[in-house]
Amino acid sequence: MVETDNLLKTPLFDLHTALGGRMVGFGGYALPVQYKGIVAEHLQTRQSASLFDVSHMGQVTVTGPDHATTAAALETILPGELLSLKPGEMRYTVLLNDKGGIEDDLIVTRPAEGQAPDGILFIVVNAATKHNDMKLMQAALGDKLNFALHDDRALIAIQGPKAVDALARHSDITQKLTFMQAGPATIAGFYCHVSRAGYTGEDGFEISVANAHAKQIAELLLAEPELEPAGLGARDSLRLEAGLCLYGHDMNADIDPVTAGIFFAIGKRRRTEGGFPGADTVLKVLEDGPAMRRVGIRFDGRLPVREGAELVDADGKPHGHVTSGGFSPSLEAPIAMAYLPASVAALGNPVTAMVRGKPVTGTITKMPFVPQRYVRTLS
Amino acid sequence: MKFSTDHEYIRTEGNAGTVGISTFAQEQLGDIVFVELPAVGTALKKGDEAAVVESVKAASEIYAPVSGTVTEVNEALNGDPGLVNSDPEGNGWIFKLSVSDAGELDDLMDATAYASHTAQG
Numbered sequence: 001m002v003e004t005d006n007l008l009k010t011p012l013f014d015l016h017t018a019l020g021g022r023m024v025g026f027g028g029y030a031l032p033v034q035y036k037g038i039v040a041e042h043l044q045t046r047q048s049a050s051l052f053d054v055s056h057m058g059q060v061t062v063t064g065p066d067h068a069t070t071a072a073a074l075e076t077i078l079p080g081e082l083l084s085l086k087p088g089e090m091r092y093t094v095l096l097n098d099k100g101g102i103e104d105d106l107i108v109t110r111p112a113e114g115q116a117p118d119g120i121l122f123i124v125v126n127a128a129t130k131h132n133d134m135k136l137m138q139a140a141l142g143d144k145l146n147f148a149l150h151d152d153r154a155l156i157a158i159q160g161p162k163a164v165d166a167l168a169r170h171s172d173i174t175q176k177l178t179f180m181q182a183g184p185a186t187i188a189g190f191y192c193h194v195s196r197a198g199y200t201g202e203d204g205f206e207i208s209v210a211n212a213h214a215k216q217i218a219e220l221l222l223a224e225p226e227l228e229p230a231g232l233g234a235r236d237s238l239r240l241e242a243g244l245c246l247y248g249h250d251m252n253a254d255i256d257p258v259t260a261g262i263f264f265a266i267g268k269r270r271r272t273e274g275g276f277p278g279a280d281t282v283l284k285v286l287e288d289g290p291a292m293r294r295v296g297i298r299f300d301g302r303l304p305v306r307e308g309a310e311l312v313d314a315d316g317k318p319h320g321h322v323t324s325g326g327f328s329p330s331l332e333a334p335i336a337m338a339y340l341p342a343s344v345a346a347l348g349n350p351v352t353a354m355v356r357g358k359p360v361t362g363t364i365t366k367m368p369f370v371p372q373r374y375v376r377t378l379s
Numbered sequence: 380m381k382f383s384t385d386h387e388y389i390r391t392e393g394n395a396g397t398v399g400i401s402t403f404a405q406e407q408l409g410d411i412v413f414v415e416l417p418a419v420g421t422a423l424k425k426g427d428e429a430a431v432v433e434s435v436k437a438a439s440e441i442y443a444p445v446s447g448t449v450t451e452v453n454e455a456l457n458g459d460p461g462l463v464n465s466d467p468e469g470n471g472w473i474f475k476l477s478v479s480d481a482g483e484l485d486d487l488m489d490a491t492a493y494a495s496h497t498a499q500g
Contacts, residue, residue, distance in 0.1 A: 038435045039410040233409070233436055302413045302460070304433050327412040327435050356415070356431065 004030040010055035011154045011214040019222075019229050027127030029056040031232055038233035042329040045200055045238055046370070049160030050230035051221055058130025059153050059208060060123040060137075063146040067110065070119045073144045077137065079257070079276040080108060081267025082121070088112035090180040090195055093265045095125075095133055100256040100278025100285070103136060104129040105247050105265070109195060112183035122182075122193070124155070124206075126247045154214035158221060159204030159238070161373060166224035167194075167205055179203070179374035188213075188220050200235070201242025201372040240324050240335060243296055243367030249307060250294060250323040250337050256282050259290040259339075292320070293345040296369060297353075299334040299362035302327070305353045311338055312352050312359070319344070322353060330370045334360075337367075380468070381487035383444040384496065388468060389487065391478060398444060399472040400432065400463065403497045408434040411463040416452040417474055423447060425483050430473050432463060445483040447476035 004013075004023055007030040016023065021032025031053060034041060044050050064070030071082040080093025087110055095103040109122040125133045130149060137147050158167060168174040173185035173194045182195035190213040198204040209217050221227055236246070245251050251260045256278065258266075263286060270276060274283055299305050304327045311320040325336030340351070349364045380390045386404035389396045405411065413433040423429050423443035430441040452474045456462060462471040478484070488496060 033436070034409060037410050042435075237435060303415070304413060304435075304438070306438065327433070329410075329435065 010053055011211040012053045012218055015215050015218055021231060026232055027056050034231040034233045035229050039329045041230035041234035042237050044228050045160045045230055046330055049158055049163035049166060049226045051227050052157040052230055052235055054157050055154040056127035057155055058125040059150040061148045062121045064119045066119045070121055070145060073141050077140045077277060079266040079270045081269055082108055085110040088181050088183050090182055090197060094257050096277045097253055098277050100281035101253040102251045102255055102257060103253055104133050109182045115184045152211055153208050154211050156207045156218055157198050159198045159200040159202050161203055162226035163204045166221055166226040178378055179376050187217055199244055200238035201368055201370060203373055203375045237326055237329055240326060241328050241330055241370040242372060246324055256285055258282060258285040259292055261294040290342055292339045293342045295338055295340050295345050296365045296367035297336045297338055297351050297362045298365040299360055303355060303360055304334045305336050305355055305360055309353045309355055311340060312354055335369050381484055382493035383487055385442050387441060387444045389444045394478045396478045397472045397475050399467055402467050405464050405467045408439060410435045411460045414456040414460045417449045419449050421449045444487055445478055446480050447478045449474050449476050451475040
């Protein structure tokens, strides 16, 4: 058993242990890596739906006098197009350093009409980086905007094609949101902020709720036949199949968003206007093309090729490395994300990785490895 | 059957030993997706890395619980690595070896001692 005494506990800690979750330390928090098994939980998510505790992530409220002021100020540190955010819209973007390297990836949400005073934006950031993000944001904009990190709120993700059916029995918010939209909902009598988003490639929702009510909301949802609890293990294999980057693995402070292949994190207007940290560097990489590219690889056979594995060229010389890799439960094959020189990073190209001194062959493959099933229009 | 502190087991008949991982170990590792088997004829010293078991989560080395030479490997694991999960101490065995120093078996735990070892975590 993992010693959890020195780890932070989310409001769902007791529920995880009661449900048989195997707890591990993750970003300073005790969280379940699995319940029944990673493969079962992974496939449950793809076929029906799963509930994940993502309360370790940072939930930040940014307050300014009005939307234009708040968004314009944030645009000086984030390359996302935030001024044009409509009420209830969400945007994926990145926090950059002066070299254009990624300090974190995050999602900015403008509250729905009437949900909060104009000038407020919600940001969800990664657990391991949340305190550094706060420091960076406050240092840059603390005199213009107020930043509050909400340790008083939990975050529950329900992900999978049937998550909508389970949630619809408790709230009509499901009929109001498409992918990357958010709004308020009352679930079991409690105020929740619900977004139609997640990080598994499936349709799903993230529910932000006060810590005091999190367990009740989770139990209510887990009582629905579509939903089973799932752990961090399945969350990782799901996001890898979906071709989504994980901070600290597929991106870090030395990698710019163009090289990482997430240029959609830079708004269209921002690509001509610039005005964000490292803009000169990032826009030059965008124009010239990056030296290295993030690629998806499907390996032959069954041997997983994991993070850190070297990729070698035809002469056996290292020319790249795997940043996320594992066994895809949906494809029953090893898949990975890796950085390779742009000159060899074309779809269909052969790849050789070294695992324990032996070559493993594979092919550069289109991502996502498993089709995304986001709901973009309401039926 | 005897167990190592690294959670390998060895079942012996005469000087022929069958090695795999314990039920406890497979539960800890979770879904096994690949087993890298040793080559027949490999001479192993006690504690040498003999095989690698890959779960969805991570790769785990399997060490020789005693010294000996690999005589046979479980080819069935190439097609069905999940046997290590479903029947670790039976059809999910990993390799067989001819034990070169039977005295080393005395250093391993019996089932009762191993149960107590895993209970302490």
